[in-house]
Structure formats: structure tokens, C-alpha cells
Amino acid sequence: MSEAAHQHAEPTGFIRKYIFSVDHKVIGLQYIGLGIVAVVLGMILSWLMRLHLGWSTLAIPGLEKLSPAGAPGNVMTPEYYLSLMTMHGTLMVFFVLTNVPFAGFGNYFLPIQVGAPDMAFPRMNMMSFWVTFTAFLVLIAAFFVPGGPPLSGWTAYAPLSAVGQDAGPGEGWGQTLWALSIAIFCVAQLLGALNFIATTLDLRTKGMSLARMPFSTWAWFITSVIGLLAFAVLLPACVLLILDRTAGTSFFIPGGLVISDRLQAHTGGSPLLWQHLFWFFGHPEVYIAILPAIGIVSHILPAFLRRPLLGPRVLISCLAAIGFLSYMVWGHHMFVSGMNPFSAILFSVPTLVITIPATIATLLWIGSVYGARIRFTCASLFCLGFISVFISGGISGFFLAQPSIDTYLHATYFVVAHFHFVMGVAAIFGMFAGIYFWLPKMVGRMMNETLGKIHFWFTFVGVYCIFMPMHYLGLAGNVRRYAAFTDDYLAPLIPVHQFITIAALITGAAQFIFLFNLVWSRFRGPKATENPWQATSLEWSTTSPPPFDNFGGRQLVVHQEPYLYGVEGSAGDYVMQTSPETVEAR
Amino acid sequence: MGKAFGVVLIIITLVSTAVFIFHDFHGISLWLPVDASAHGHRVDHQLMETMYGSGLLFVLSQIMLGLFVWQASDRPEGWKYKIFPGGAKPMVISAILLVGIEILTLSFVGSKVWADIYLTPAAPEALPIDVQAGQFAFYFRYAGADGKFGALHAEKIDEGSGNFFGLDPRNDVAARDDVVVASLVIPVNRPILLTLHSKDVIHSFYVRELRIHQDIVPGLMIPLHFTATQTGRFEIVCTQLCGLGHYQMKAYLEVKTQEEFDKWLKDQEAAQ
Amino acid sequence: MKIKYFYPLFLVLLVSTALASLPVPPPAGGTVTGKVTYTGTPPKMKPIDMAKEPNCAKEHAASPVFTENVVTGPGNTLEWAVVYVSAGDQGSTPGTQTLRFDQKGCQYMPHVLAMQVDQPFEIVNSDPHLHNIHPLPKINPEWNKSQPPGTPPLMAKYDKPEFIPVKCNVHPWMHGWFIVLNTSHYAISGSDGSFSIKGLPPGKYTLTAWQEQFGTQAQDVTIAGGETKNITFTFKALPY
Structure with missing residues (x-):
């Protein structure tokens, strides 16, 4: 494909340069910026939730001003708690875990890492961000509509989410806007995924064979394929949900329902249909969140271990295997849902099989750490932390994959611990590693390492204090999505919740160190050189930050494997991908 | 920095594991409650097997990571990295073999446990009880003296007058003696067959002590059978988000001796 | 107007004003x-x-x-x-007194609360646990709010006459009525x-x-x- 067809002139006006920009780097930063807004919002919501869980009668000053109906006398009502929980989940899963490691970093670095001047379809790329932004605005609007924000959880199980306001607060406009927001988000992701796939397949520079692509590019590529198939299912599901809510259809609503003493007019739908459609998207979504983080960590680690990872081909195969298997396991979210119990066994087996590629990947990382001399930077610490939390989160999957045990642990805090570790915290650690590693490239300034390390230690110890005890609560049968613990057997467990709340407040506060570091380094950090980490991939073969067309009119030629560290190169103990020198195999 | 990472990680690992092992702290029990069902010990056994296997994996992998990072911290400038003995192969082989064997065992044994609980029919002598969930309470129905359940009519549901199930005693004789109560009372050591249904949204039926958990889906009649082996009073809680009162949706399960149960049922029949 | 008529007129005005301001x-x-x-x-x-x-x-x-x-x-x-x-209603006076609807022992006190249109009433939770108040009107606007224990009373009123059943979803047996009337004669x-x-x-x-x-x-x-x-x-x- 001719490169010239893709060249746009560099825009000069502020709006075309920074707002409606077609530059994949600006779009990537926009995604990351939106993700930071969403993550701060989501974290503040989680603080409010945690405060309520620890001290359910606590008056939180100012809360009534924020939501007069949600917090009369500053005491949170259960419906407001559930709304915060729903918004926390939706913001974090869609607008943080999907937006930052995949859409954000992917947009910025995928074209650079394959040596392309931009994405395959720059205008579509711009559109996908602004559609995402619209989805975000629609979601936030749901906070302020009459009837209150939605409260059906990020899974929005029908018929609760489908029948309208007879089912209680939050089931009016709020829930409709939620479904609309997710539908819009799906459109954006579909556009983005197509763009990623086309760019990876068509715009690789000379010499950049598939085998020479960095792990991060592979991860974004595999994630795009997953995303293309997953969001294509969620989009129609959301449309059907909106129709059930507004047009009187009954896709997810069975007949004969009596809600708040009112016989519903719907008839003939299936609540399990929503669950199947949702989880057919929802489980791959877990991998949409975690695969880019795996890719980013695998990409960053070699630069600080100063050696290539063990078994690079094996690792990529593992990513592909995880992506492939992710489509066969959605039913493991539904072991107790009332579907045919026979299918539970069918879903259990591939779920357990996924642990094999995940274990291989983990062992490859640990084995690569062995015998290396590690450069301890914030980026490498977060990578090592990632391995640890990924193990902790993955191990609990053994329990939840088995229907016989899952029946006991389902919908308890054990599940909360599991998915927060494996997709929440692990992906966030991947993001932190990515920001500490790539910020010099993105803004041309180094981040402060001391502040970064303080941030790391608070975060690493903090997440264990928050999420480890949730496993114990789960074993004790502590049900999740409860606004308060009034049951006889739950009341004695409240001190554990108070401990978690305090840990969450401290860990959350430590994130402001990171935000400060980010803003301060952007303006006051020492200037970054072209290749501050002595790394090998293509993003380090251009200026920091890269010019509009990424390489200043040059077309790079790739000569090497992506991770030639620990070798005798002309520049030091590494050889850049663009270096034509001959390297002796070790 | 590497040493600190190794030490912190190993401390986290050991403390986390210790809480699993000791799990009783000044009256706060962070463990499964007593098992009061005929099938529960098999679930517990399966859980313990998984706990040992995955616990071992957890401790080993975290400590390995911690140790390797510790070792990596005071290596001299210009260090030539060492490759793990054998390279990637032992990793792949051990992962496939060890984890493979573990998951094969777990799926075979676990599937059998699952199948024996959820894929078997109830014993013919099982006591049938009708369970209805609604926002935000459970109600239980016994067939009464005639041994027949009255038919359900959604349009007749009127919670204010106590017609939670939508019975039609005016036209339906079988419904007149149905016993409707807010607690699930069952005799010990006798198979029980619940028929779960919901009148509005999805709820769930979860009794920790029975190791039983089943969503109650509107539009479906879901059978669930078990045998309680201990008398006592346990909590039934809803675990599927069903609206604002979700956290308050519960009922009590009272397991009585057969004689106590018979007397209780007779009293209830008289009171209806 | 001649001045001699002014005083009697003034007196009549004064007396009638005084009479009007006396309690009815x-x-x-x-x-x-x-x-x-x-x-x-x-x-x-x-x-x-x-x-x-x-x-x-x-x-x-x-x-x-x-x-x-x-x-x-x-x-x-x-x-x-x-x-x-x-x-045939005549002589109705608007309802201004704030009525009270209490939730106590998982029952509504009173079971039936009659009120006039636009008459304010307060809903009180005297129980140590949460209730939600869900009136089910067909003409008036519908709302459904929960009231945690120890929170201030909820204030409400209805502007159209209607017989409105009231329920608590958390305690489904709780059942009462808001009777909104156009008359003060009830x-x-x-x-x-x-x-x-x-x-x-x-x-x-x-x-x-x-x-x-x-x-x-x-x-x-x-x-x-x-x-x-x-x-x-x-x-x-x-x-x-």
C-alpha cells in the first residue's frame, strides 16, 4: 500500500491539532486523559461506597447537596449505594480498563511500533474517540436525571434493567441512558478495533514481519480481534434492551410479572438471553482489559531485565490461546443462573484450560526474572507488581471455574477479590508501568522516580490490604452488592470491611501522588532523550515526543527481533530493531 | 529496592496464607460455616483439594518471584544474564503437566460432585415446597392437608391482603388449605424438593450452611433438592441484585425434627 | 361626598374590618x-x-x-x-395542617391517611431499619424513595384527587393508603x-x-x- 495515500498535512489550528485531531498520538492521549478523568471519578465513587460499607449510618458531609434524594440527611440510601456501584463498575470497565491500556496506549504506540506514520483510517480514528466521549457524557448524564442514576450493576441483568421504574429507583431514565451509553461505546470500539487490525496488517514498515512485532503490538492486535467480535454482540444486546425499555418489546421480559403489585404487559421474553448475550461479550471483555496490560508488561520488562523474555513465540501463542478460549467460557458466569446444569460442566472445562496459557505466561515472566540484573525503575517495579497481582488474581480462578465450588462462592466478595485483582489491579499496574515507561516519549519529559517509587509502595501494599481480605469474606459467605450488612451472619464481619475501607482510603490518596507527579513532570520534569531506557523497539528510534508523521519523513527499515538486550551491540548491551548490524545469537 | 520488593512480597504471601490457615479471630470467623447438608461435605472436600493445590501454586510462585527479584538486586554492573536451566521448555512442560493434571482432576471430580447435586432427580419421597421470591422477600408454600398446591394466577397477587402467591381460593379448592409462611421450615434428614420461581426480577436462593445456591429466574420454575442433616436456624439470603432492598432480602431456614415439624405444620394449617 | 356622611361610613368600614379579623x-x-x-x-x-x-x-x-x-x-x-x-360540596377550607404518616413496627400508622389536595404530609420512619415508601398513583406523579433509620422525615403532597395504595417493597406486607380528596368534608x-x-x-x-x-x-x-x-x-x- 502506498504510504503517500496516508499522509495528511500537519494541521496548524488549535482545534484541528488538539481537539478534532486525526493524529493517532493526540487521540491516544485523549483516550488516556478521558481514562484518567474516569478513573478519578470511579475511585471517588469507590471511596463513598467503602465508607458506607464500613459505617452504614455514617453521615458524609455534603453528600445531600450532591444528591438530595440519594442521601437524605447526608446518609446514603441503598439505592444511591447501588447507583455508585453501577457507575463505578461501568466507568472502570468501559472507560478505564478498555480505554487506557487498549485504546489509549494502543492508539499512541501501535502505529509507531510497526513503523507507520498514522493509523490506517485517521478520520475514523478521530471519530471513534469522539463517539467514546459522547458515550461518556451520556453515562455521566445518567447521574442527574429524574428517577436517579441506574442501579442494576455493570451487568444490568434483565428484567430488573428492562421493566422500567416499577422496579424501583434508578430504573427510569437513568437505566435507559446507561444502555444508550454502552451502545454508543460499542460503536466506538468497533471502529477502533477495525482500525487497529487494518493498521497492524497493512501498515507495517519494511522488514517488520509479524514475528518482529513487539509483544504490546501483538496484544493490541489480538485484543482488537476479540473486541471486534465481542462489542458486535453487546451492541445489539443494548439495542434490544433499549427497545424493551422504551418500545414495549419483550426480548428479556417473561410474561406474568407482578412488580410492585402491577401486572406487567410484557410477555414471552427470556431473562437468560440477556445474560448469554452480555457474558458472550463480558468474558472476552475481561481479556480486552488484561491482554493489553500483559502485552505492555511483557514489552517493558526486557528493557529493565536487560534480556529478552524466555520463549517469546510461546508467549504470543499464549495470548492468542487466551483470546481464542475467551469465547468458550462465558457460561462460567452463569453456573447458578438457572441454565441447564449440564452446560455448567461444558463451560467449566475450557475455563480451567485457560489457566494453562496463563500459567505458562506467568512462569515465562518469573523465569525471565531469574538470573537477570534488574534496573529498578517505577516502570519495572509496576511490572513486577503486575506479575504478583496477576498470580493472586489468577489463582482464585481455579475455585470459580468449578461449578461445584462456585455455587458456594458465587456473588460473594471472593468474586470481587478475584476480578479486581486479575482484571482491575493487574490492568491498572500495566497502565502505571506504561505511563512511567512511555511518558518521556509521549511528552518529552521524565517522571520523578522518587515520587513514583513512593506511589508504587503505597499502591502495591495497599491493593493487597484491600483485596486479599475480600477472599476471606467470600469464604465466610459475604454476599456482594449489599448496601449494608444487616444479616445476622454478616454483622460480625463488619470490622473486616472497616479495615478494607481504611486501606482503600489510604491507597486511593496515594494515587494523588501519581497525579501530582504526572502534572509536575509534564511541565517541570527533566527533558527526555530519544531513548532514555536504552530500549530497542521503533518508538525509541524517533524524537520525544515524535513528530506529526512519527519519524520525520523517514521510512524505517526493521532488521532485528524486537528484544535484543544483553548482547554485544554497537550502542551498548542492546541492539535497536532498526540497526542493520549483525548480532551473534546467544 | 529488589531486596525490599522480595521481602515485602514474601511477607504479603505468608500473611495472606496464614489468615487462610488460622481464619478464626476473636469471634470473627473467616471461613465456611458448619455444613448442614447431606451433599455439603463433598463440596467442602472439593474446595479443600482446590485450596491445597492452588494455595501451593500461589505460595511457590510468589516466593519464587520474590527470591528471584531479591537475587537480582545486587548484581554488578556489566552482569551477563543467566538463562533459567532449560529455558522456556521446562516452564511450558511443567505448566501443561502440573496445571493440566490438576485441572483434569478438578474437572472430573468436581463435575461428578456438581452432577450428583444438580443433575439428579429428587427422591420420590421428597417433601415438595413452593418458593416464591419477590422484591424483597421470600415466601414459602406447603400443599396443606389435601397434598395439592393451588394454581398460581399472577393477576391475583395482592401483597397487602397477604395473597403473595396469587392464589384464587374463591374458585380453586386446592388453594384454600395451602400454607403460606415467611420462613422455610423443614424436617431434618428428609429430602426436600423446592420449586423456585420469582414474581418480578431475578433473585437468588443462597444458604451457606446447605452449600446451596440457585438463581430464581422469573418465567422459570427451577427445581432444587437437598437434605438437611442438622437442626437449627439458618439464614436464606438473596445474592442477585434485585433493587434497592436487595441487602434486606432474606428469610430464615428452620430445620426441625420430624415431630416438631409435623406439629408446626398442623398449627399452621389450623391458622390459615 | 358630603362630610357628614363620611364619619358613619368610616365607622362601618372600621367595624366590618374588625369583625373580619376576628377568629371565624x-x-x-x-x-x-x-x-x-x-x-x-x-x-x-x-x-x-x-x-x-x-x-x-x-x-x-x-x-x-x-x-x-x-x-x-x-x-x-x-x-x-x-x-x-x-x-355538591360547598364551604370546604384548604388543608394546611401537616399530616403525619409513620412507619412503626413494620406497619403504617395510620393504615389510611386521608388528606386534601396540596395538603403537606410528612413520612416518618420510627423503626431501627430501612423502609422504602412506594405510593402507586395512576394520575399523580409516582416516586419511590427509601428512608434509612434516623434520617429526617420525607415531605410530600399531591395536587390531584386520587386513592393511592402505598407499599413498602422491603416489607411487602406493609400496605396503606393515601386518600387525596377535593373536599375538607371527610x-x-x-x-x-x-x-x-x-x-x-x-x-x-x-x-x-x-x-x-x-x-x-x-x-x-x-x-x-x-x-x-x-x-x-x-x-x-x-x-x-
């Missing part, structure tokens, strides 16, 4: 009293099983409470029936079925009695002066 004497109209009764066999009220809320179950352990759809009194009388002027029958509507100016009225299970009954009454008329409403009861 109770309207010396007529009164309708009577009883609400039934014939036949009413349904047996069921004891309410509050086992799911231990606080309330304990509170009512000694004397169980029953459903209140049909509350009978001595001599086949009915409690909680609303008698009100449904046609009464709720007491535990002996008796009611009394005072201050009716002379005129011809239609009085309607409403009972939640048995529906409505209407009677015409003519009030001539300060008399007291006695009428009886009789509903036909069925056991199921």
Missing part, C-alpha cells in the same frame, strides 16, 4: 354521623408473618398483627372506611365503624363511603340547617 366562628352547619357496616361473611384477616425482619417480629411476638384490608368491629362494623362528600370510620362529618352548610350532598376491599357506596343527604343526620353505609362482604 365554627361554621354552624349541619353534621352527618353514622356507621359503616357489612352484611355477609367477610374474609378472615391473615396474621402477618414478619419473620424476615427480626426487629418487627420481636415487637409483635406477643400479639400478632393481621392484614388490614377488612378490619371489622362489634356489630358488623367496618374500620378504615373513608366517608366524604363526593358531589371522615374515616373508627374501630366501631362510626364516622362524623361536621360543618356542612345547608344544601344537598352526595356522600360516598369507600372501603378498599369492597369498593364504594353513595347516599344523598340534604342538610337544612344546624341539624345532625344519621346514615348507615352497608357493604356486602364475601369470604374470599
